[in-house]
Amino acid sequence: MINEIFAGLIVLSVSGITFIAYKHPTVYEKIYGYLMVLAFVIFFGFCIWDIAIQTTDPIITNFVQPDKQNIARNALNELRVNGTYVMPILCGVELYLFLISFLKFLPKSE
Secondary structure (H helix, E strand, O other), X not given: OHHHHHHHHHHXXXXXXXXXXXXXXXXXXXXXXXXXXXXXXXXXHHHHHHHHHHHXXXXXXXXXXXHHHHHHHHHHHXXXXXXXXXXXXXXXXXXXHHHHHXXXXXXXXX
16 A cells, blocks of 8 residues: 555656656756755665664664564664665666756647
């Protein structure tokens, strides 16, 4: 259920941004920088989240009973963000935002 909602929000965002870039290029030029910064801030947030989870792992041994430490570590590992995908996704989003800025050169159908 959550995955479908998340996927729907992504599709909605992509279509909306593409529509704005095509139909209203001057507006897109104004928000382009903000979108690039927003993508980087989200990426940076994921990096901070992953660093926080990695930092928590050795500290958890002080607060969790020894027989439950493996369960706690497994729970922390499930919360980690896979860095293998985060950087390519950021690059893809930045490339997408850059490429749709060229939609203004396509002929408009009225």
